[in-house]
Amino acid sequence: xxxxxxxxxxxxxxxxxxxxxxxxxxxxxxxxxxxxxxxxxxxxxxxxxxxxxxxxxxxxxxxxxxxxxxxxxxxxxxxxxxxxxxxxxxxxxxxxxxxxxxxxxxxxxxxxxxxxxxxxxxxxxxxxxxxxxxxxxxxxxxxxxxxxxxxxxxxxxxxxxxxxxxxxxxxxxxxxxxxxxxxxxxxxxxxxxxxxxxxxxxxxxxxxxxxxxxxxxxxxxxxxxxxxxxxxxxxxxxxxxxxxxxxxxxxxxxxxxxxxxxxxxxxxxxxxxxxxxxxxxxxxxxxxxxxxxxxxxxxxxxxxxxxxxxxxxxxxxxxxxxxxxxxxxxxxxxxxxxxxxxxxxxxxxxxxxxxxxxxxxxxxxxxxxxxxxxxxxxxxxxxxxxxxxxxxxxxxxxxxxxxxxxxxxxxxxxxxxxxxxxxxxxxxxxxxxxxxxxxxxxxxxxxxxxxxxxxxxxxxxxxxxxxxxxxxxxxxxxxx
Amino acid sequence: xxxxxxxxxxxxxxxxxxxxxxxxxxxxxxxxxxxxxxxxxxxxxxxxxxxxxxxxxxxxxxxxxxxxxxxxxxxxxxxxxxxxxxxxxxxxxxxxxxxxxxxxxxxxxxxxxxxxxxxxxxxxxxxxxxxxxxxxxxxxxxxxxxxxxxxxxxxxxxxxxxxxxxxxxxxxxxxxxxxxxxxxxxxxxxxxxxxxxxxxxxxxxxxxxxxxxxxxxxxxxxxxxxxxxxxxxxxxxxxxxxxxxxxxxxxxxxxxxxxxxxxxxxxxxxxxxxxxxxxxxxxxxxxxxxxxxxxxxxxxxxxxxxxxxxxxxxxxxxxxxxxxxxxxxxxxxxxxxxxxxxxxxxxxxxxxxxxxxxxxxxxxxxxxxxxxxxxxxxxxxxxxxxxxxxxxxxxxxxxxxxxxxxxxxxxxxxxxxxxxxxxxxxxxxxxxxxxxxxxxxxxxxxxxxxxxxxxxxxxxxxxxxxxxxxxxxxxxxxxxxxxxxxxxxxxxxxxxxxxxxxx
Numbered sequence: 001x002x003x004x005x006x007x008x009x010x011x012x013x014x015x016x017x018x019x020x021x022x023x024x025x026x027x028x029x030x031x032x033x034x035x036x037x038x039x040x041x042x043x044x045x046x047x048x049x050x051x052x053x054x055x056x057x058x059x060x061x062x063x064x065x066x067x068x069x070x071x072x073x074x075x076x077x078x079x080x081x082x083x084x085x086x087x088x089x090x091x092x093x094x095x096x097x098x099x100x101x102x103x104x105x106x107x108x109x110x111x112x113x114x115x116x117x118x119x120x121x122x123x124x125x126x127x128x129x130x131x132x133x134x135x136x137x138x139x140x141x142x143x144x145x146x147x148x149x150x151x152x153x154x155x156x157x158x159x160x161x162x163x164x165x166x167x168x169x170x171x172x173x174x175x176x177x178x179x180x181x182x183x184x185x186x187x188x189x190x191x192x193x194x195x196x197x198x199x200x201x202x203x204x205x206x207x208x209x210x211x212x213x214x215x216x217x218x219x220x221x222x223x224x225x226x227x228x229x230x231x232x233x234x235x236x237x238x239x240x241x242x243x244x245x246x247x248x249x250x251x252x253x254x255x256x257x258x259x260x261x262x263x264x265x266x267x268x269x270x271x272x273x274x275x276x277x278x279x280x281x282x283x284x285x286x287x288x289x290x291x292x293x294x295x296x297x298x299x300x301x302x303x304x305x306x307x308x309x310x311x312x313x314x315x316x317x318x319x320x321x322x323x324x325x326x327x328x329x330x331x332x333x334x335x336x337x338x339x340x341x342x343x344x345x346x347x348x349x350x351x352x353x354x355x356x357x358x359x360x361x362x363x364x365x366x367x368x369x370x371x372x373x374x375x376x377x378x379x380x381x382x383x384x385x386x387x388x389x390x391x392x393x394x395x396x397x398x399x400x401x402x403x404x405x406x407x408x409x410x411x412x413x414x415x416x417x418x419x420x421x422x423x424x425x426x427x428x429x430x431x432x433x434x435x436x437x438x439x440x441x442x443x444x445x446x447x448x449x450x451x452x453x454x455x456x457x458x459x460x461x462x463x464x465x466x467x468x469x470x471x472x473x474x475x476x477x478x479x480x
Numbered sequence: 481x482x483x484x485x486x487x488x489x490x491x492x493x494x495x496x497x498x499x500x501x502x503x504x505x506x507x508x509x510x511x512x513x514x515x516x517x518x519x520x521x522x523x524x525x526x527x528x529x530x531x532x533x534x535x536x537x538x539x540x541x542x543x544x545x546x547x548x549x550x551x552x553x554x555x556x557x558x559x560x561x562x563x564x565x566x567x568x569x570x571x572x573x574x575x576x577x578x579x580x581x582x583x584x585x586x587x588x589x590x591x592x593x594x595x596x597x598x599x600x601x602x603x604x605x606x607x608x609x610x611x612x613x614x615x616x617x618x619x620x621x622x623x624x625x626x627x628x629x630x631x632x633x634x635x636x637x638x639x640x641x642x643x644x645x646x647x648x649x650x651x652x653x654x655x656x657x658x659x660x661x662x663x664x665x666x667x668x669x670x671x672x673x674x675x676x677x678x679x680x681x682x683x684x685x686x687x688x689x690x691x692x693x694x695x696x697x698x699x700x701x702x703x704x705x706x707x708x709x710x711x712x713x714x715x716x717x718x719x720x721x722x723x724x725x726x727x728x729x730x731x732x733x734x735x736x737x738x739x740x741x742x743x744x745x746x747x748x749x750x751x752x753x754x755x756x757x758x759x760x761x762x763x764x765x766x767x768x769x770x771x772x773x774x775x776x777x778x779x780x781x782x783x784x785x786x787x788x789x790x791x792x793x794x795x796x797x798x799x800x801x802x803x804x805x806x807x808x809x810x811x812x813x814x815x816x817x818x819x820x821x822x823x824x825x826x827x828x829x830x831x832x833x834x835x836x837x838x839x840x841x842x843x844x845x846x847x848x849x850x851x852x853x854x855x856x857x858x859x860x861x862x863x864x865x866x867x868x869x870x871x872x873x874x875x876x877x878x879x880x881x882x883x884x885x886x887x888x889x890x891x892x893x894x895x896x897x898x899x900x901x902x903x904x905x906x907x908x909x910x911x912x913x914x915x916x917x918x919x920x921x922x923x924x925x926x927x928x929x930x931x932x933x934x935x936x937x938x939x940x941x942x943x944x945x946x947x948x949x950x951x952x953x954x955x956x957x958x959x960x961x962x963x964x965x966x967x968x969x970x971x972x973x974x975x976x977x978x979x980x981x982x983x
Binding site: 330369370373377384389390391395396399400402403406407414418421422425429433436437438467468469470471474 | 503545546547548549551553588591616617620621624627628631634639642643646650651653654657658661662664665
């Protein structure tokens with residue numbers, strides 16, 4: 001049977017390299033073709049998993065422990081599908097967005113390709129060292145993308161991001177080294193039973209280091225300092241990729257570590273602590289988002305806040321009944337998907353508004369409701385998911401998380417989620433309200449190419465449809 | 481999918497699809513936009529008439545879609561749903577006619593009619609929701625689709641009203657969400673069922689069920705404008721007149737009241753709610769709202785503001801009715817769902833005509849308007865008399881049954897509330913009528929936009945809807961005993977809530 005797993009990694013590597021050689025003009029076409037192929041491959045892999053459970057592929061025919069294994073379960077498939085689904089419309093968008101910046105575009109296609117290759121590889125990796133390699137590649141490609149437009153601001157943000165990402169993967173690597181020292185293996189499959197059988201104190205240290213590193217890379221409060229300038233300062237398509245996907249890669253890894261590898265040594269206290277940091281992110285991020293005067297910074301802080309919801313998953317799924325844990329776990333993953341789709345749409349919509357008005361301040365978008373109704377509609381639809389209102393993927397996720405919190409008697413997370421939801425409504429409507437005001441006399445709206453509007457609408461609609469068809473995602477998730 | 485499953489979806493689609501299409505139409509395609517609107521509104525009415533016949537003959541119209549395991553989106557056309565759906569569809573049809581006339585020449589009409597249709601879609605979704613989750617989904621959609629209508633004028637006052645509106649409704653929505661999720665985690669899917677579903681839970685849940693009831697009522701009370709959650713309503717009347725008309729008669733306020741009916745009757749069950757001692761606080765809250773709203777209405781000079789406070793008072797009759805234990809009061813409350821709708825929409829239609837034709841916004845400017853606009857003022861008079869509760873108009877029927885119910889439940893003080901309210905209704909409506917009919921006009925109209933010619937006082941599109949609803953106000957009162965009257969329909973519903981009672 002044809003196996004899509006290696007091709008999911010090879011395809012972006014190939015088109016990224018070709019795009020680098022052939023220049024930006026063909027790069028766009030290569031990216032489109034490559035991503036359509038990858039989407040088909042991811043869908044195929046998902047079908048295979050639904051039909052036959054977890055899949056393993058030995059690269060070059062050499063299985064672990066000698067060779068490298070690729071493995072995919074329901075969660076991997078969900079993440080792979082999300083990655084390709086978000087990236088494909090963004091490719092069309094980026095092509096229109098960068099029309100006047102050929103220089104940026106030269107590096108944009110290859111870097112995007114390497115970024116996607118690294119992410120796909122991360123979701124398919126079966127051992128902790130390979131994961132480290134993909135993390136580094138992912139981090140470097142992402143830093144490059146932040147700097148792709150040039151200029152002092154983006155370069156500074158990129159350097160800060162570089163520092164955070166290197167520190168994060170450094171901590172992770174240290175943890176991997178400690179694990180290897182104790183157990184003599186880096187394979188997830190081999191390590192899991194070993195850790196369950198016997199855990200010396202140093203393993204807890206390794207776990208803490210690996211988790212801390214990933215929290216830094218996920219920009220969990222209070223490690224979020226690098227995210228707003230990097231995501232807010234990058235060109236819109238890059239912001240969309242970073243906010244929607246890249247931080248989810250390190251979160252995916254936290255899920256793997258917490259629920260698979262280190263499941264025997266996780267504690268309710270640690271889970272509550274993670275939840276508390278998540279709550280801090282929800283509240284602090286939302287408050288700061290509300291205080292921003294610039295569109296992209298508002299959306300970037302919204303990401304900080306939305307990441308907080310993901311971390312509520314840990315207290316809701318640790319030390320509770322299996323039923324509650326399942327509901328929390330499903331809600332958390334659904335939130336990853338919903339936020340990915342909606343945040344990509346939101347950043348791209350904001351980018352289109354900025355392109356049309358030529359201004360980044362929130363004050364500058366007065367009149368957008370009349371001049372760019374489609375883009376504002378897109379922003380509002382994405383906002384529905386961000387606010388967690390029905391019928392959207394964000395709402396379905398929130399419903400599951402709230403249900404888990406109430407069923408396990410942890411009412412304080414209910415308060416956090418509800419207050420966070422209201423705060424997010426406040427910052428989303430801050431933008432919408434301004435857009436409904438009449439345009440200023442001096443305002444000069446540039447007409448937008450269609451590709452800056454329609455692909456983004458598709459992303460926002462997808463985040464809404466998720467609210468009606470979330471069951472499909474969950475059945476894929478459960479197929480592991 | 482069978483026809484009986486498709487029909488509820490068709491009721492939704494007949495306003496959703498025209499709404500979505502209208503968004504994409506260019507501003508100047510006036511005719512095409514009106515065509516889509518009217519075709520949608522007519523189609524919705526036809527489908528509903530067909531379903532009404534079916535429901536009488538015992539047909540079941542249920543659509544079910546599983547969103548997540550253990551979480552279904554359910555549309556169910558039971559008798560109570562049909563009552564509200566019919567009201568919404570009929571009044572949407574009239575309001576659309578009125579709005580086409582009213583919005584002529586004003587900017588952003590595509591946006592206006594688009595959201596108008598979405599708002600109606602959300603209302604019929606609320607009406608046909610078969611479980612609490614579905615109800616919540618459409619309840620929130622209603623908030624989102626009405627916000628752009630409230631801020632439609634885009635001026636500072638409208639923006640401010642919009643902000644307050646969101647603050648109240650999203651806050652209320654959050655409480656409703658917590659209550660709903662909590663109930664689901666206790667009792668699984670909470671389907672609306674006659675007599676309620678929660679009585680089956682053991683006595684150890686009593687405390688939790690009381691807290692949940694409080695959360696649900698607080699969440700619903702915001703839209704139903706129960707005092708002290710009513711602050712948004714008087715501000716929201718800055719919206720264009722057709723929006724106010726629909727907001728006050730069917731869409732937002734009614735959705736809240738309808739939700740209270742559902743929660744008391746079909747989630748908790750009247751008898752179970754009574755055994756938990758939950759109904760008495762609700763009765764008190766409704767009574768306070770009735771008196772408070774009327775008192776505030778007395779002191780408003782702005783016509784729409786006076787009507788807005790009157791709505792706060794009148795909608796609480798519905799809550800009052802369902803909160804008094806006994807079939808008579810339930811009948812009075814539920815029939816007021818329809819009666820208040822047709823009376824209040826008449827009044828708002830007329831207020832809009834006064835403003836559009838002569839620039840009259842204040843009651844102090846209404847001297848002699850009856851002679852200049854006899855038809856409009858006649859319709860306004862019927863609506864106002866109905867509100868006061870003069871026999872044989874619609875409002876009298878509601879109050880009669882509410883009074884009977886209060887006696888039946890041995891709560892004579894409720895009669896006092898009803899009497900006081902009627903007196904106050906008279907006190908704030910009769911001076912308006914006196915000015916309109918009997919005070920001579922001494923000065924020019926504030927802003928005469930449409931001059932009188934050939935005896936036509938206002939555009940036909942504006943004039944016909946209030947005349948129709950005023951006629952309806954008379955007819956539903958006069959023929960309350962006939963088989964197809966709202967009263968008779970409501971009696972059938974009450975019979976299914978109180979199992980030992982026959983109408």
